[in-house]
Amino acid sequence: MEIGWIEALQEKIDDHMISARSDLDNYRYDSSFGEYSPEAVVYVTSTKAVSQVLKIANDYKVPVTPRGQGTGLSGGDLPVHGGIILDMSQWPASVEIFPDDLVARVSPGTLTSVIHAEADKYGLMYPPDPSSSNISTIGGNLAENAGGPRGLKYGVTKDYVLGLEVVTPEGEVMQTGGHTIKNVTGLDLTKLMVGSEGILGMITGATLKLIPKPSSVQTVIAAFSTMEEAGKAISKTLTSGILPAKIEFIDQACARAVEEYEPLGLPTDMEAIVLVEVDGHPTAVQEEATTVCKIMKEVGGTNVFLPQTNEEASRAWQARRLVSPAIAKIKPTKASEDATVPRSQIPEMMVRLAEIRDKYNLSLVVFGHAGDGNLHPNILCDERDQAEIARVEQAIEEIFHAALELGGTLSGEHGIGTMKSPFLEEELGPVGVDMMKRIKEGWDPNNIMNPGKIFPDKGQRLILSRRLEE
Amino acid sequence: MEIGWIEALQEKIDDHMISARSDLDNYRYDSSFGEYSPEAVVYVTSTKAVSQVLKIANDYKVPVTPRGQGTGLSGGDLPVHGGIILDMSQWPASVEIFPDDLVARVSPGTLTSVIHAEADKYGLMYPPDPSSSNISTIGGNLAENAGGPRGLKYGVTKDYVLGLEVVTPEGEVMQTGGHTIKNVTGLDLTKLMVGSEGILGMITGATLKLIPKPSSVQTVIAAFSTMEEAGKAISKTLTSGILPAKIEFIDQACARAVEEYEPLGLPTDMEAIVLVEVDGHPTAVQEEATTVCKIMKEVGGTNVFLPQTNEEASRAWQARRLVSPAIAKIKPTKASEDATVPRSQIPEMMVRLAEIRDKYNLSLVVFGHAGDGNLHPNILCDERDQAEIARVEQAIEEIFHAALELGGTLSGEHGIGTMKSPFLEEELGPVGVDMMKRIKEGWDPNNIMNPGKIFPDKGQRLILSRRLEE
Incomplete structure (x- = not known):
């Protein structure tokens, strides 16, 4: 009798593996949307083991989905076509x-x-x-x-x-x-x-x-009563000849969420908070930080603050880091996007996001990497509310369209994965997608490596609520 | 009667083209070695024209070689398989x-x-x-x-x-x-x-x-009586926490050639000259330049010089730029390489280059981008001297082997082209070459785009003197 692929793996792979259905539950999710069952998980800890698993998978034409710590935000580590999860998390750090x-x-x-x-x-x-x-x-x-x-x-x-x-x-x-x-x-x-x-x-x-490592770092914080002013402050900083290490942005809703989650002293009555970090030589850093403060004030910034100690600076950045967990408390479900626009289009993108929020009556908050146009609009919702989820899906689609219209991209950081693949061709055009597929087909003729990612499956469209429908 | 590809081009392409043999002579060379005849040159000035030429070339399976100003150093713009040269030099600057x-x-x-x-x-x-x-x-x-x-x-x-x-x-x-x-x-x-x-x-x-643009720039120059000291100075600078914009290196033979070509005041009695440029904020730049001077002196540098005017600094960099034309005067033929090693291996690579120079009794000089391990060993020879050229070919082969043995690469800047392709698999291994070929085959099934480059033709080996043999 010919043996199946699970038996072939069990026979040839020394590394630990699981294939009992009850053990596989933790591998049905990642940090994005959707729920999919693998048929086996192999905990690989060497190049040789990876090679052996892929050879067997290729022979048997079984899908393989790589997984690290499962923190991906675009579904990259979801086994959308079943098969093997190649778990890299046990590989010794080195x-x-x-x-x-x-x-x-x-x-x-x-x-x-x-x-x-x-x-x-x-x-x-x-x-x-x-x-x-x-x-x-x-x-x-x-x-x-x-x-x-x-x-x-x-x-x-x-x-x-x-x-x-x-x-x-x-x-x-x-x-x-x-x-x-x-x-x-x-x-x-x-x-x-x-x-x-x-x-x-x-x-x-x-x-x-x-x-x-830069020998010195300085943070500058400022608050703005309108988005427009914040946008101008960012733009003016970037064309002043200074290249800050970071320019981050938090909207009012995010600031309020953080203050409820852990009071850190953020102003909650302003439309936008901008955090800047300059780094480099100490003298340069002090001069540049002073210039940034001046720019912030010139375009209407208030509460302009230059932390004088590491603790004060850490608190500011802690506030930025807490945005994601803080807004997650507002509603049970958080759809986090990373559509990115050219820097000059940030103010216009903010306007579009506000329109989309109002049109679909959603709790849409915005924070992110304003300096490089990589905003993170987050929609807070409840995935058990099917009517709301349908509106969220439409809103996300409009966010993608808005980013592309403004000369931007579907994804600045999180990847296409399974969630954004239905929109791939809209950004890349048919020739671009075709040339990418030719590489995939040449390298992976049996389509075993992470199938269902980047390229949409036939007829695929954006669905957040798969978990409930299946 | 079916028309040929030249007629098809003439019929469909509005852009200027030439195909008379006497007009094609300028396209037989570039700035590397070898001589190959195209059958036609099309002076394209629009995306549409490029598309039309490639469609015809693909239909007729005719090789197409792109060419800008013909300054390539690895033969990238030589029509090694004949066919069409796509000349981009008339495309309006924008x-x-x-x-x-x-x-x-x-x-x-x-x-x-x-x-x-x-x-x-x-x-x-x-x-x-x-x-x-x-x-x-x-x-x-x-x-x-x-x-x-x-x-x-x-x-x-x-x-x-x-x-x-x-x-x-x-x-x-x-x-x-x-x-x-x-x-x-x-x-x-x-x-x-x-x-x-x-x-x-x-x-x-x-x-x-x-x-x-960095607001300030400062050059530091130092001379060293041994290569070893120069290597130490470079290494110590790079691990001091300073990241200079440039660290360039000129050996004694290059310095002498420059001084004969245009006297700029380079010391000609020292084994090595190191040029450093730091840039950024003015205060940082002055402090960093002072530190670099100190390091240079500590490891035995002499003639340490900090240009105080733009003219003085320009003269130093002019000397560096003149190395290539100056050494070209020494002998009629110049074989310029760019094998690159990890920075820490620069001193060892210098030793290997001296050994190769002595073994083959060649005029081998070295200059280049010492800070990133990207040296330019140049062999000065006479391509009419077939015995010497044979030694040059062997020396170049040994330079490639030395770079790879030290964890380096065949090419840091110039590309593989036709000259280094016989050594490709030695660096990349058969799997790496195979995966590259799969991309090429998927994208260009008729192998029309610049055939004979990167991947070696069957049985190809390094030959510099093709111009004479043909």
Whole structure:
């Protein structure tokens, strides 16, 4: 009798695996929407094991979905077509710093915050800082090309990857890129893999670029009575010749939610709060912070505040970090978006978001990385209220359309996953989608790696409430 | 009677073209080695024309080789399989700056120095600065992912590309990426195209990221009596917490050549000269320059010099820029390499290069971007001396092996082209090459776009003297 794929895995893989239905429940969800059952979970801890699993999966044409800590916000780690979950969370953390080369080698299961801490020991910095740093793995960050507030000055994950170890969908191991800052040998498979959301293979190791840690940091906070003023303050700062490390933005609803969640002294009677961080040489930082304060006041900013101690500055950034958990308390369900527009279009995008909020009568709040146009409109709702969820789905669709109309993109940070795939062609056009599919088909002829992500399944449309319908 | 592809081009393309053999001679060379004849040159000046040419070429399965100003150093614009040269040099220059978005839109035929000048008008900077900026087009820079001295701090061309207009090998037009700093929608075709050396399609427009121009710049120059000391000075500077914009290096032979070419006051009795540029806030720059001077002296540097005027600084950098033309005067032929090693391996690579020079009894000089490990060993020879050329070929092969052994790469800046393709698999392994070929085959099923580049033809090996043999 021919054995099935689960038996083949059990026979060949030394790493721990589960396939009993009752054990699989935790793998039905991630931090986005939808609920899907895998048929097996393999806890891989070596490149060899990943290769073995993919070879078997490829032979049996079984879908494989990679998963780190399950913190993804676009459904990248949901097994939408069943099959195997390749759980990378048990892979031992490993960070090797090469201070003379300003480079780090890391294992895929390492939490991003661990890389930050290790680099810091050498006076170095790994700049990408997704808000999930403390709970997400670098493997997940690489698969999704994670961003974060510091993206404004320092760029995103992709900008710091020099080389990767990759297991192809057919189970072959390859090294991409290398250990040097400059490398133009052949096609850039490194940057193709970063942000490919697991559809082109598994990342089993990475070489990251580090930079000298800025010796000084200063925060500036200001409040504005209108969105328009806040937008002007951001725009004026960015064209003043200063490139802050971060320019973050919190709207009134978010500020109120934070103050209810944990009183940190945010003004709750203003339409917008802007947080700026400048970093670099101490003298430069003090001058730049003074200039930023001046700009904030010139365009009507009030409560302009320059924290004088680390504690004061930490409190400001703690407020920014608490926005997400705080607004999650308002209603049971939170639909978090990351449609991104050119910086100059932020004021117009804010107007559109307010219109969409009113049109669909929804609790829509906005915060995010204003400096690079990467806003996070969040809709707070109740997924048990089917009429409301239908309005949310329409509102999200309109948010996507608005971002594209303003010259923006569906996703600045979270990835397309399964949620945004129905809108892919609207942004990329049929030729762009076709050329992407050709890469996928060439690399993964049996379509086993994370099927159902990026490219929409036939007839797929945005549905948030799948959990209830199924 | 069925018409041939030249007639089809003549009939459908409004843009100027030539196909008379006597007119094609200028297109047999570029700035690298080898001589190959195209059968036609089309001077395209619009996306539509590019699309029409590629559609005809694809129908007739005729090779197409893109060409900007012909300044490539790896043979990227040589028509090694004949066919059509797509000349982009007549495409009108166009730079549109969006100061609020810190973005520029450019046409492929624009000289890179024109982009620098236009950005400068807004107090902005386009950082990539290949030494060929004044004579090379941005289209060529994009195809080859050009670098330059500022790569150390600011990265290379790829790091500043937000979006592209691309004509696929089958003549379809697509937009990749966009106008926003953050964008994770789908596979990253933008960064796949940059550095793909024309084998995946034609770049017909680009959206580039700009940054605020640093308000202050300071140069430091030092001379060292041994290579080892120079290596230590570079390494110590890079681990001091300072990230200079540039760290360049000139060996004794290069310094002597420059002084003979144009006396600029370089010391000619020292083994190595190191040039450092720090930039940023004026106070920070002065402090950092002082620290760099101190480091240089501590490890044995002499003639340590801090230019006090723009003229003095310009003269130092003029000396660096003149290295290439100056050494070209030593002998009729110059083989310029760009094998790159991790920064920590620079001293060891210098030792290996001296060994190779002595072993093959060649005039081998070294200069380049020491800060990022991107050295430019240049062999000065005479291509009419077949015995010498044979030694040069062996020496270059050993340089490649040395770079790879030290954890480096075949090419940091110039691309693989036709010259380095025989060594591709040694760096990437068979799986890496196979995965690259799958992309090429999926995108260009008739292999019309720049065939014979990156991937070696069957049995191909390094030959510099083809011009004489044919």
